[in-house]
Amino acid sequence: MTDRRSSNLTYRHTDILNVSIFIAIATLRVRIVIKFTIRVQHLIDRGIYDLCLWRLGSKSYVKLKMDKARTFVIPDKVCRRAGLSAVWFPSNKLAAHAYRHVTAHSQDKYSEFAPCEAMVHLVRFDVMLFDPIARKLINESNGTFLAGQKLVAQAGGTDIRGELLKLSRQYRSIVRACLENLQSEASKIESSRKEVCLELVVIFYNVEFLWHLCEILYVDVIPGDVVLPQIMEWIKFHFFHYERQAKGILSGEYGSSVLDNGAENEPEYWNTIIGLVLQGRLDGARALLKLHSASPSEPFKSVDYVMRTMPQYSVFGGLSLTEFNMRWKGWQNETACKLRAGTFASRKELELIMKLMVGDEEAFLEVKDQCGTWYQFMASWLLYTEPTVKSFDLSYHAHQCIAKFGGISRLKHSDLILLALMESDLHQVIRLIEQTSENGWFAAHLTNLLHHCGCLKILDSQQGNQSVSLATNLHEQLLLNYGTLLMSHRSLWQVGISYLDHCSAEGRAHIEVLLPTLPLGSEARALKIIQVARDRDLHNIVASTSKIMGMRSYQQRRLGNALTWALRSQDAGFATYLANKFLELYSREGKFHSLDLLDNLGSCMLVSDRLTFLGKYCEFHQLYHAGEFRDAAALLVSLLASRLAPKSFWMTLLTDALPLLESNDIVLTSEDTYELLNSMEELLGEGQIPDFGDTPGSNKLTTVQDQSVDTNSVVEEKVKLIRLALARNLARSLNHEGCLVD
């Protein structure tokens, strides 16, 4: 991998090259051939050349859509000549590099391309959601998601539909806020960001549009299942073209001639009125009709009357369903009579409007184009033919209307989702939503919400009795996908974890695999990762992360910090290893490193025997330097007597005892002296003397015989001195103790 600064390679955008990459995905144990299509584009990112993105989809997606393989160009001179290979990098990245096949028989020599700049190109998926503006949506919706999970956990069986509806609206308002941000960003700048923003606007507009209908049909509880008023709201909310036009005409924006000549001179006058009528905005239509120059005439008055008296169903209107139906039928019959009597015959436009209002099929076909889409058409049709339609009838009507608009084959992706929603085929809905291009945000959150509403249970009953609930599986799979995607982002891993947390079956396993792949970076980041692992009782990850941080410190020759990490994770083995290193350094240099740490080990020195010894030995030095010889001597003896000290270090301890033995005051009793003698004999009896100081970096034991004459004589000299000091101290102490007894 070349450093960005040292590389002066420039990409030639004309380089076009077809490369096939064979990728063995170890986890799947299959070989998948992905053809990369050529497109030169790169992002330079943190010193690594990132070749950005191009939707390969999730692994399973690649399998399904092999025919839709795409090719990308890796702009690398060496790759072009030598060929290319790639491996998966943790979380959704491919590392592509120049490749030469090497076998046991290949000659070990420079390749014909040397010298060259070898580079590893990281290819990653373009994740739209990671756009700076969409990131706000990720985080905000994460809060809502977690609030939802908490709500469900606390509800314990009580009815929380009302709360869930609030959450659904919250999700939609988050999407709308995101749309607003995107639009203001798109209107601000002229650069390439504009395109991206507009693309995102389209995606999220669609998300909100679909979510809204889904909320009406599945989340909201509508008494009596009369969904049409809500559906009309949905249509009015998203299609406001005619309303805007009407406002324009009413406020006189379209010209000043309204009051003089009547508004009918506006080119869009009748279209607007029909549009309003189709959406059930009768107040607006009446207001416009009043602007007509002939509005005081009889036909206009009749139309106004019909519009005014049309019964509107409302759950809280105090009318029962049958009563409403009777009134509605009465009103429609009355209007039909008027039509037949030719009340409106003098005004063609009025007649058309009235025909629409009595549900005349021919009239509807005439204005079909004004409806724009089949679902707008359906809503208008139902409004004037069957206003109390039940949600389970929607499927039938939807098919009828689609047929009028050219049949299923002409439906777009979002139309298919709408149709599936009306058919109550949630499985299909989710499957289609998964294929939309906002990287699983929509599918994961919507499915989660529907899951809590209990809507997905239908899936299970449709699929018969299966040992594992299909709905739970689907729900969990979507959360896993979304969570894993977030984990692949440098900064959003904490958000990703909170989704994986709510996958009961496989979430934990995913966290266990993904968490250790996060780059650690600074200690602050490592501590955050450890905190996440600790909160989830993933002790092995806490231990391994601490070990990595410790090893990193060790490699930077910061033994003190390495030991701190070892102690934090109670890693006895590592602590022992480091304690040995400290002792080794002491033997070599005669002084301790990181004394500030070693002098203050406290109770944590008990993690390993060797560390305990190290701590105590430092304490001995501390006492000795403080002039507290008696305590120092007692500590020294106890270190030897308890056999806590490693054999290799005994000679050093005995040498340390020399000044104490020779001091003016008697600091070692006869008992102590015997103990020291005992240790000395044991050491010499085994014929083992450490060779500290001669071969730095090793603390292995060698036999006396193997040592050079020089060393031998030094050691012998030392032993002699110690023996002498021991004998003298023994004599003195026995004498002294004898006196005390007297």
Place this chain on the structure above:
Amino acid sequence: MEDKVHGAFVGEKINKVRWKPKDLIESDIFLTGSWDNETNQLVLWLYPPNEDDADIYPCTIGTHPHDGDVTELKFINSNTFVVSSSVGSVKLLKIDNKEPHLAEFKEMVSWDNIHYFSFGGSSPCTGLACFEEDIVSVGEDGRLLLLTARQKKPVRRIEGADSCSLRCVCFLKHNEVLTGNLRGQMKVWDLKSSTDKPASTFMLSGEQIGASCVMHHPTQRHMVLAGGEDGSLTVWDLRHNTFPVTLLSAHSDTVSELQFHPDRPEHLFTCSTSGEVWHWNTSSMSRHARLGTTDFPRDENPWLNSDVAKHRLEVFTLMPQLHKPVNSLDVNMNRIVCGCDNEAVYVFKNVVL
């Protein structure tokens, strides 16, 4: 309480947040520094104190790219601040606020790579403390550097100030600083002393609990409060000895920052990686002390009266527990701003003092 909290999503994890100081009047600008992003940045936000209109959100008035994570931000006067980075550098930046809605950052001094590992690259600078124009910085490399805003060359460097990573630092006097390390060892340094040895050393607690933040009392600088990785608060009276006076188990996880109210030191604010923001009110204790209804000596600081005081500490949570760590908070008059890992900043208005 809820309606007094105002949250805004900013699209990056905030590691530090500071109000831009303004003399005597309420500040309407705060500065955030992000971390863990591919490109981190410093952002200046305008948030005018408007009581009537609840729909005013903080808006960006200036951004500045920052190399590495922002690990600490400190203002040394009303428009100059010091920022430390995880790539081992410290920078002095000036805010050029010509128009009310447009500000520019100007780099005054940059101390590059002052924290580094002798074997292996740059070391994150983990903390900063300022005393007028003196700046002291500490890093994972265990170095302690004394800088001054007036010169590029560091005034003093203590190479092996600690064998562990230093995590936090604060000035006790103009010549005395206190550092805390990864294992909770606290050291007092006399910057005038010619030796590179600490004046005194003591432990946060018996266990290996790292010190995550440390702060002195605004008026009684000998009283020091430290937050630990286990969420505890430890109080020392450095006049007497180095044993903690009080040890409070507070948050359920690392105390990420603690701030006394600059003008009303009886109020303390803490936040933690467990997502909590707390307001500690000791004024009732001080009032009792004033009235002479308790046994406290008159001028005694309530924090230093452990046993009696513990039961009378009033602690409020400023918002429901957040699901992500709260990394930083700052107090100005009666507004508090905090920055979190859920990529949002929250402003608490009209905090009752």
